[in-house]
Amino acid sequence: MRSLTIFSSPPNIVKEHLGAGKSERLLCYDSDMTLRIGKQEWDDLRLQGEKAYPYEGCGVLVGQIDGDVKNVQAIVRCDNQRSDSLHNRYGIDPRDVVRVQREARKRAQDIIGFYHSHPDHPARWSQTDLAEAHWTTCSYVITSVMGGIATQTNSFNLVGEEESKRFEDEEIRVE
Amino acid sequence: MMKVLIPTPLRPYTGQQASVEVAAGTVGQTLRELTNQFPDLRKQLFSDDGKLRRFVNVYVNDEDIRYLDHENTPVKDSDTVSIVPSVAGGEDAVAVKDSVAPPLSNDEILRYSRHLIMPEVGMAGQQKLKAARVLCIGAGGLGSPLALYLAAAGVGTLGLVDFDVVDLTNLQRQIIHTVDDVGRPKLDSATEKIAAINPLIDVQKFEMKLTSQNALEIFRQFDVIADGTDNFPTRYLVNDACVLTGKPNVYASIFRFEGQASVFATEQGPCYRCLYPEPPPPGLVPSCAEGGVLGILPGLLGVIQATEVIKLILGSGDPLIGRLLLVDALGMRFRELRLRKNPECPVCGTSPTVRELIDYNQFCGIRGEERPATTNVPEIQPEELKLKLDRGEDIFVLDVREPHEYQICNLGGYLIPLGDLPARMDELDSSRQIVAHCRSGVRSAKAVTLLRQAGFGKVKNLAGGVLAWSDKVDPTMPKY
Numbered sequence: 001m002r003s004l005t006i007f008s009s010p011p012n013i014v015k016e017h018l019g020a021g022k023s024e025r026l027l028c029y030d031s032d033m034t035l036r037i038g039k040q041e042w043d044d045l046r047l048q049g050e051k052a053y054p055y056e057g058c059g060v061l062v063g064q065i066d067g068d069v070k071n072v073q074a075i076v077r078c079d080n081q082r083s084d085s086l087h088n089r090y091g092i093d094p095r096d097v098v099r100v101q102r103e104a105r106k107r108a109q110d111i112i113g114f115y116h117s118h119p120d121h122p123a124r125w126s127q128t129d130l131a132e133a134h135w136t137t138c139s140y141v142i143t144s145v146m147g148g149i150a151t152q153t154n155s156f157n158l159v160g161e162e163e164s165k166r167f168e169d170e171e172i173r174v175e
Numbered sequence: 176m177m178k179v180l181i182p183t184p185l186r187p188y189t190g191q192q193a194s195v196e197v198a199a200g201t202v203g204q205t206l207r208e209l210t211n212q213f214p215d216l217r218k219q220l221f222s223d224d225g226k227l228r229r230f231v232n233v234y235v236n237d238e239d240i241r242y243l244d245h246e247n248t249p250v251k252d253s254d255t256v257s258i259v260p261s262v263a264g265g266e267d268a269v270a271v272k273d274s275v276a277p278p279l280s281n282d283e284i285l286r287y288s289r290h291l292i293m294p295e296v297g298m299a300g301q302q303k304l305k306a307a308r309v310l311c312i313g314a315g316g317l318g319s320p321l322a323l324y325l326a327a328a329g330v331g332t333l334g335l336v337d338f339d340v341v342d343l344t345n346l347q348r349q350i351i352h353t354v355d356d357v358g359r360p361k362l363d364s365a366t367e368k369i370a371a372i373n374p375l376i377d378v379q380k381f382e383m384k385l386t387s388q389n390a391l392e393i394f395r396q397f398d399v400i401a402d403g404t405d406n407f408p409t410r411y412l413v414n415d416a417c418v419l420t421g422k423p424n425v426y427a428s429i430f431r432f433e434g435q436a437s438v439f440a441t442e443q444g445p446c447y448r449c450l451y452p453e454p455p456p457p458g459l460v461p462s463c464a465e466g467g468v469l470g471i472l473p474g475l476l477g478v479i480q481a482t483e484v485i486k487l488i489l490g491s492g493d494p495l496i497g498r499l500l501l502v503d504a505l506g507m508r509f510r511e512l513r514l515r516k517n518p519e520c521p522v523c524g525t526s527p528t529v530r531e532l533i534d535y536n537q538f539c540g541i542r543g544e545e546r547p548a549t550t551n552v553p554e555i556q557p558e559e560l561k562l563k564l565d566r567g568e569d570i571f572v573l574d575v576r577e578p579h580e581y582q583i584c585n586l587g588g589y590l591i592p593l594g595d596l597p598a599r600m601d602e603l604d605s606s607r608q609i610v611a612h613c614r615s616g617v618r619s620a621k622a623v624t625l626l627r628q629a630g631f632g633k634v635k636n637l638a639g640g641v642l643a644w645s646d647k648v649d650p651t652m653p654k655y
Contacts, residue, residue, distance in 0.1 A: 058262075065183075079518075079525040089421075091263035091442065094232040094239065098257045101180060105193070111183055114262050129264035134230045136184040140264070158184075162219065162228075 031157040031168035035113070035139050037061075037072040042174045045075050046150035049117030049143040056080055056090040060097065061113035061139060062104045070112045070139055076100050089128070090116045113139030113155070120145070123152035125167050133158050139170060177250055179209055180257045188216040202233060203246035205256050220258070232259040241443075242497065242513060263442075276302035277331070283375065287329050300489045301329060307488045310334035310397040312385060312413055314365040316473030317403030317427055317480060319351035324481040326369040326376045330488070333369065334397055336381040337361045344655075348470035385409055387532035390416040399484050401425045403477065407454040408535035414439060414447035415532055418522045425483045427476040432469050432505040434476040437495045437514065438483050440523065444496035449517035449524075454539040465617075472504055552623040554638040555610055557647045571604065573611045575622045580614065584641060584652050593618045596625055605631045612637035612644075614655070 037045075048057045058080050063073040078100075081093045092114065104110055114135065118124075123144035133140055136158045143153040156167035176196040181189050189195055195212065199205040206227075210217040222228050233240045234257040240248045250256060279287070279301060290296040296304075309330050311318045314337040325333055341349075341356040341364055349361075356364035362380045369378055381393055385404075390412055394400060400422050402413045410428070417424035417440035424439040426447060440446045479500065486492040499512040521528045563570055572588035574581060581590050591599050593613070603609065609631065611619040616639050623636045637644070645652040 060262075081516075081525065089263070091261070094234065094259040094261060095237060097259045097262060098234050098237060101182070101257065101259075105180075110193070116264065126264065132230070132261065132263040134184065134260035135182065135262065137187070138183055 029169045029171045031159070031170040032068050033070060033139075033157045033168075034068060034171045034173055035061075035070050035072065035141070035155045036173045036175060039174055041072055041075045042153075045115050045141065046143050046153060048077055049119075049145045049150050050148055052080070052117055052119075053145045053148045054119045056117050056119060058090040058092055058114065058116035060092065060100045060111055061115060061141065062100060062109050063112045064109055065112055065137075072112065073107075073109055075115070111135070111138065113141060115141035115143065117143045117145045117150070120147065123154040125156050130165070130167060133165065133167070134162065136160065136162075136165060140167065141172075177205065177252050178255045179205060180255060182258055182260060184260060185216060185219055185258065188219055189213050200249060201246065202235060202240050202243075202248045202250055202256065205250060206233070206246070230261040232261060233257070234259055242515065277305050278302070279305065283329070286373075286375075290329070295491050296489060300491075303488050303490075304329045304485070305331040307399065308332035308334065308397040309399045309401060309484055309488075310336065310394065311401045311403060312336050312409070313403035313405070314349075314351060314361040315339070315345065315403060315405065316348045316429065316468065317401075317477040318365070319349045320474050320477035321401055321403060321481045321484075322365055322369060323351055323372060324478060325484060326373045326378075328481075328485055329373070330376065330484070332377045332379065332397075334379040334381060334393070335362055335365055336383070336385050336393065337365075338382055338384050348468065348473050350474070385412060387412060387534065390532060391420055394420045394422055397422065399423050399425060399487055401480050401484055403427065403473075403480070407539045410447065411454065411538060412532065412535045415522050415529060418446050419530075419532070423487055425480050425487070427480045429468055429472045429476050431467055432472065432503065434472055434502040434504070436476055436479045436483070436500045436502070437498060438487065441494075441496050443516075445514045445516040446520060446523040448522050449520045450499065450514055452517075452521065469504055472502075475502060475504065552620050552627070553635045555635040556638050557644045560610055560637060561648045569607060571607045571609045573603070573609050573619075573622070574613070575611055575619050576613045580655075583655050584645075586612065586641065586644065588612065593622055596622055600626070600629055600631075603631065605633075607633065609634045610637050611635070612640050614640045615642050616640040 045059070048059065051057065059075055059077040061072050061075055063071045078092045078096045081091045097111070101111055121144060123142045125140065125142060129140065139155045139157055141153060141155045144151045153172065155170040155172045157170040158165060159168055160166055176198055179195045179197055181193055181195060186193065195209060197205055197208040199208050206220060210220065220227060220231055227233065235243060235248055235250055235254050240246065276299070279298070284291065287301050290301050291298060307330050309325055309332070311322050311333065314322065314335050318335070318337070322333060322335060339361050341352045341359055341361055343357050345352060346354065351368045352361065352364045360382060362382050366378045366380060369376055383389065394416050400413060400417050402410060402424055404410050404413060414424055423441045424447065426439050427434060427436040438444065483495055486494050497514050499514050501510040501512065516523065518525045572586055574585060574588035574590045575593040575596060577592050578590065591602065609626070611622045611634060613619040616636060619640065620636045623634050626634045641652060642654055645654050
């Protein structure tokens with residue numbers, strides 16, 4: 001695996017520009033929540049995006065929410081059920097979600113988020129992502145895969161109600 | 176008591192309970208009981224009209240209630256009901272349909288007033304129709320009512336694909352064309368009729384054969400595709416192109432007294448290939464030209480197609496997604512088959528093998544479709560047969576058509592329908608010269624092949640059948 005620059009430039013985020021040619025440093029996230037994920041799960045999640053390239057890969061984050069920290073304890077890869085437009089759409093079969101939920105409950109865990117990749121597009125949520133996101137309080141993790149290589153990965157916390165929902169940028173802590 | 180599993184996002188409305196027990200006999204009762212216990216949940220699950228919100232899936236154990244009996248699905252205490260919001264998204268690379276709703280003029284408001292006063296359509300719905308772009312494949316039997324009704328309903332842009340010319344035999348069912356149109360391109364004729372009904376419609380003519388080379392480019396310009404084709408290569412082409420471009424395929428087909436309709440290639444539902452992974456062997460399903468069709472039937476099915484198109488545009492009602500409607504006009508019965516998306520489907524399955532359009536003639540024709548072995552059997556021209564018969568030569572004329580065709584016209588031949596031939600060969604004398612014929616020469620070529628294989632040495636096929644006989648020998652013989 002390549003070395004990962006985790007926080008170098010998430011979009012839609014307040015940033016401090018360090019000058020031409022230098023990377024951007026984050027000053028803050030607008031979500032109070034933090035997504036905590038193990039190195040193994042983190043690598044797997046990004047590798048899946050690379051394997052799915054040039055299509056969108058996707059899956060479910062399973063774990064527990066503890067105060068303002070979402071602890072990822074497992075990631076479950078799902079087939080992208082979108083058949084029409086695999087390169088720029090993803091969809092997880094609700095049957096898979098039912099199954100993951102059932103397995104998680106047996107271990108006193110829960111679905112706490114989802115992840116998908118954006119082939120040759122930035123790790124930024126799209127209007128479609130927002131329109132099709134309905135799991136408020138959950139994390140939506142997006143990995144940009146450029147030319148088959150996973151570059152940026154960002155997490156967005158879905159908040160509000162259906163009519164007023166929005167994504168907030170969320171810190172990812174890889175441990 | 177039965178268990179309802181509450182997903183993470185809905186727990187704020189159930190006091191953070193992950194599962195709730197309710198007593199109920201159906202899914203509908205379960206949800207009502209649940210929202211009675213937790214009134215805040217109602218708005219999360221149901222829209223203002225009381226229907227389940229589009230993105231809310233409800234599962235009884237491992238089955239989506241859409242594939243069971245919707246909210247009437249019975250449940251028992253041992254069942255687990257799961258509420259599963261959908262998980263989807265993607266980049267904004269796909270063109271989003273006009274986000275600005277086109278305004279209606281006063282003329283349009285008057286014209287569509289019977290729509291506007293229905294809450295299911297209303298101003299917003301009529302504007303959706305105006306913004307919509309629908310492509311009709313074929314301006315024939317199904318395409319006639321489809322295009323006329325969609326135009327009348329105010330679908331703003333109508334694309335028509337056809338390269339055929341109006342023929343007298345079309346008028347029995349293709350009501351968009353008239354006697355004066357015989358010999359004219361179907362598209363010219365259809366465009367005039369549409370303009371006569373609704374001049375506000377933008378008709379886009381594609382006077383060409385739909386092929387693997389042009390289909391994707393054409394489909395991308397439209398929102399919904401309505402398949403009114405009459406042959407398998409085009410039907411598979413339309414389906415695959417719909418899946419690849421992400422456009423719903425509103426499908427119908429007709430044969431004699433029977434018809435089918437469905438909506439394929441939507442996000443959630445199956446595609447035509449999930450239902451029929453491969454084309455039928457040739458000859459099993461005759462075309463309308465070979466097998467005939469009740470003239471009214473394309474009207475019936477075309478109107479069902481038009482209804483589904485309108486519903487998809489409006490986003491209301493229960494579209495025929497995942498359901499195959501079977502229409503039997505003779506018994507006047509409507510039946511319905513549940514269809515599922517096939518995960519192994521080569522086009523829309525989880526690991527598709529067809530990722531671009533293929534050669535559909537080869538796909539369907541590799542088994543000989545529309546390519547009978549006429550060239551390989553000995554033939555006799557109608558003029559030559561006439562000459563020989565007039566000279567009194569001993570020729571046994573074998574008619575392999577159906578009895579009802581024999582009643583339309585005949586050459587006085589001995590009738591054995593092609594399907595009966597293998598069992599009735601003993602009625603023939605292999606020492607005599609035999610000339611087999613049918614309507615156009617296709618079936619009789621098969622008969623000749625059969626007979627030759629069975630050892631009949633002196634069998635020939637009448638080239639062009641009774642149609643050619645009418646053209647070249649006896650113009651008084653009716654053509655059909």
